[in-house]
Amino acid sequence: MTAPYAFKLALQSLRKDKWINLLSMLTIFAGLFIISLSYLVLYNVEAATRNLPEKFSLVVYLEDNLPREKISEVIASVKSMREVASVTYISKEEAFRELKATLKNSQYVLEGIDDNPLPDSLEVKLRRDAMGSEPVRQLAETAKKIKGVSEVDYGEKFLSILHDIKNGVRIVGIILAAILSTGIVFVCYSTVKILFYRRNDEIETFKLLGATKGFIRAPFLIEGAAIGTSGGITSLVALYLLQHLVIFRMAVSVPVFRTVLFPADFFLSLPLIGMFLGISGAVIALGRLKY
Amino acid sequence: MDPDGPMIHFQNVSKEYENLTALHDLTFSVEKGEMVFLTGPSGSGKTTLLRLIYLAELPDHGSISIAGWEATTLREASIPFVRRNIGVVFQDFRLLDNRNVFENVSLALRIRGVGEREVKSRVADALKTVNLRHKADSYPRRLSGGEQQRVVIARAIVAEPTVLLADEPTGNLDPETAEGVMRTFKDIHAKGTTIVVATHNRELYRNSGKRVFRLNAGSLVGEEVC
Numbered sequence: 001m002t003a004p005y006a007f008k009l010a011l012q013s014l015r016k017d018k019w020i021n022l023l024s025m026l027t028i029f030a031g032l033f034i035i036s037l038s039y040l041v042l043y044n045v046e047a048a049t050r051n052l053p054e055k056f057s058l059v060v061y062l063e064d065n066l067p068r069e070k071i072s073e074v075i076a077s078v079k080s081m082r083e084v085a086s087v088t089y090i091s092k093e094e095a096f097r098e099l100k101a102t103l104k105n106s107q108y109v110l111e112g113i114d115d116n117p118l119p120d121s122l123e124v125k126l127r128r129d130a131m132g133s134e135p136v137r138q139l140a141e142t143a144k145k146i147k148g149v150s151e152v153d154y155g156e157k158f159l160s161i162l163h164d165i166k167n168g169v170r171i172v173g174i175i176l177a178a179i180l181s182t183g184i185v186f187v188c189y190s191t192v193k194i195l196f197y198r199r200n201d202e203i204e205t206f207k208l209l210g211a212t213k214g215f216i217r218a219p220f221l222i223e224g225a226a227i228g229t230s231g232g233i234t235s236l237v238a239l240y241l242l243q244h245l246v247i248f249r250m251a252v253s254v255p256v257f258r259t260v261l262f263p264a265d266f267f268l269s270l271p272l273i274g275m276f277l278g279i280s281g282a283v284i285a286l287g288r289l290k291y
Numbered sequence: 292m293d294p295d296g297p298m299i300h301f302q303n304v305s306k307e308y309e310n311l312t313a314l315h316d317l318t319f320s321v322e323k324g325e326m327v328f329l330t331g332p333s334g335s336g337k338t339t340l341l342r343l344i345y346l347a348e349l350p351d352h353g354s355i356s357i358a359g360w361e362a363t364t365l366r367e368a369s370i371p372f373v374r375r376n377i378g379v380v381f382q383d384f385r386l387l388d389n390r391n392v393f394e395n396v397s398l399a400l401r402i403r404g405v406g407e408r409e410v411k412s413r414v415a416d417a418l419k420t421v422n423l424r425h426k427a428d429s430y431p432r433r434l435s436g437g438e439q440q441r442v443v444i445a446r447a448i449v450a451e452p453t454v455l456l457a458d459e460p461t462g463n464l465d466p467e468t469a470e471g472v473m474r475t476f477k478d479i480h481a482k483g484t485t486i487v488v489a490t491h492n493r494e495l496y497r498n499s500g501k502r503v504f505r506l507n508a509g510s511l512v513g514e515e516v517c
């Protein structure tokens with residue numbers, strides 16, 4: 001078959017069964033739009049937590065009156081751990097100065113405290129790949145066993161919550177995307193099947209005139225691709241409108257919206273994703289039909 | 292594939308539908324470039340026989356060879372290419388109501404991948420042959436039964452098949468138009484096309500000098516030259 005004729009047949013069918021095709025296209029749009037929104041949430045959660053390891057630190061408290069050489073040994077031991085990016089020594093005097101500076105307007109808290117009650121400590125920054133409640137917990141356990149270390153403090157709860165949120169969003173996103181993608185493929189599958197049955201007489205005539213399976217299939221594959229692509233384009237337009245008419249406007253009054261990031265690469269590929277899902281549905285439908 | 296054999300050969304062919312015998316032990320041949328008639332009362336098996344030739348059905352027993360292709364051992368993917376050698380004038384026309392006459396006739400060429408310019412000229416020629424050039428833009432439902440029949444003939448001959456099958460091609464026509472259709476068949480036959488016409492209208496084959504196969508209850512009960 002000459003390709004232009006396959007396109008002509010597909011176009012005729014898209015026009016003739018415009019309501020079925022429009023309904024399928026809208027369903028695909030809704031599916032892709034929801035997938036995009038969940039990806040948007042995941043992307044922003046990832047982006048918001050990406051720089052946390054640099055801000056996050058583990059505090060290793062040292063035993064009182066540890067000699068200088070011993071402190072150096074502890075620092076060397078901590079530094080040798082794979083997960084550690086940097087170690088900063090904070091003397092008890094320095095810590096007390098910082099505390100006083102922090103409590104500048106609430107000096108009464110320190111009234112009656114003559115001696116410095118704070119211990120020497122090490123501020124340990126972690127490598128990005130070591131972030132996660134379990135690796136940090138293990139690291140803290142190991143650090144605690146070093147001779148000269150009295151206590152290790154880290155935001156266990158914070159890390160655990162952060163980890164759970166990221167994982168939760170990711171799992172929900174993947175499940176949602178899988179369900180909706182299957183739904184989109186099924187919509188295209190059903191649409192092509194309906195269109196096929198509606199044109200059964202025509203297909204029978206094509207066959208009797210010597211049409212190959214390729215000749216019969218090509219317009220349906222083009223239709224599946226067209227429906228999927230237009231669903232993808234519509235969701236792309238909807239996301240653009242969401243960004244410009246909702247997020248940008250709300251950012252004026254609600255500051256948190258100013259930080260919302262749009263993953264342009266993913267969104268621009270929506271028409272291609274739609275086309276792929278549309279063709280997949282058509283291929284499955286044509287594979288299951290007897291003709 | 293035997294290029295020197297007959298164009299159509301049936302060997303002990305039988306066909307049944309749910310224990311009803313449609314054709315029983317048929318053996319006959321149609322030579323290349325020959326024009327033959329199949330006749331017999333309604334239900335005698337004429338249409339089934341044609342359906343076996345254009346591979347819409349396969350026999351339950353026996354073997355069929357068409358233009359050298361063995362129908363019973365043919366791969367499914369090869370069937371369309373064998374069908375392209377066969378033009379069929381269907382009894383129920385099989386015209387597509389949502390396409391005009393030009394588009395209906397051109398289908399046979401589009402399926403073969405013929406280019407647009409050639410499609411236009413060959414469809415125009417085919418419509419001229421059946422005197423329907425002025426109806427190229429009309430839709431089948433706006434045509435009379437006779438005109439529809441001629442569109443089907445145009446579609447069957449436009450790709451210049453080696454075999455032309457016609458199932459009751461004059462069934463809906465008045466005697467004058469029927470005569471015109473038969474003249475068209477004779478012209479096509481004169482160019483070397485093998486033609487099989489199934490009809491119960493004696494006038495079509497009387498004094499034709501062609502072989503006539505008589506069918507009754509699925510069996511070949513006679514063969515004569517009329």
